[in-house]
Amino acid sequence: MEAFKKWTGIVAPVDRVNVDTDAIIPKQFLKRIERTGFGQFLFYEWRFDEEGRVNENFEPNKPRYQGASVLISRANFGCGSSREHAPWAILDYGFKVVIAPSFADIFYNNCFKNGILPIRLSEEQVEDLFQRTAAHEGYALTVDLENKTITDEAGLRIDFDLDEHRRQFLLQGLxxxxxxxxxxxxxxxxxxxxxxxxxxxx
Known part of the structure; x- marks a missing residue:
């Protein structure tokens, strides 16, 4: 697994609470036996309509968020089933960091096992990130795992907490x-x- 120390990436929002694992990767795409290739199906029922056409109203589909690698969302992200395919799809799509006020426990643990950094922030801090993301096209964050900080080019600095054992897992790529x-x-x-x-x- 690739070590995670510092990451800078464009932020994409999914402004919904209780995003469950079936929304992250629908059950009909779980037949693959590899860990790769799931990114194309991430948020499939939100990204595409019933005819398979791109849903331009779904935020991550908008051109300004293409290439994003930092995902922000609302409370209880990753709830539902325990499928490890959910973090596989998130990572395969290109997201390295997921920021939300809270996560489902199994999803949270699975992120660390797959090289994704899930960060818990307060509701107020997450709302501020949503506002900044909406106001500035190409808005990016730098996440420094060694110092446990989140910064942007406008002077924002947020300190976040993380269990030291999990932090070392990512820092060492284990x-x-x-x-x-x-x-x-x-x-x-x-x-x-x-x-x-x-x-x-x-």
Whole structure:
């Protein structure tokens, strides 16, 4: 997994509460066995109409938000089912950071396992970001994970909190497998000792 230290990206808004995982990646697209390729289906039923045409009224579809890699939304983002395909789709589409007042627990945890930084801010701080995003085309934020800050070119600075264990996961580019492999030598030594003991008893 790619390490995350600092990221600057255009902000795209999804101004809705309770965005569930079925809205993030609808169930009919869960048949793929790879982790990649889900980005094209992100927010599918909002991005496209019933004829498959682009819904120009859905904010992230607007030209000013093309290439965005920071997503802002409202409370309880990622609620619903536990499907890990939701962060897969978000990452594959190009988003590296998701900012909201609150997240569903399973979705929140899955983000860290897939190299996405979910940031909780207050309702007031998120509303301010929505206002700034609407007022300035190409509005961008810089997220510094090492210093736990969010800044923009207009002088905004927001400090955010994050569990240190999860922060280190992202800073070092570790998922659960990567964390285990950090102890590969100790595991190999244990297995050898165990094998020697079994051989001695035979």
């Amino acid at each position: 998922d659960d497998i990567g964390l285990t492999l950090k102890h590969e030598d100790e595991i190999a030594a244990y297995e050898q000792r165990n094998a020697d003991t079994l051989f001695a008893r035979a």
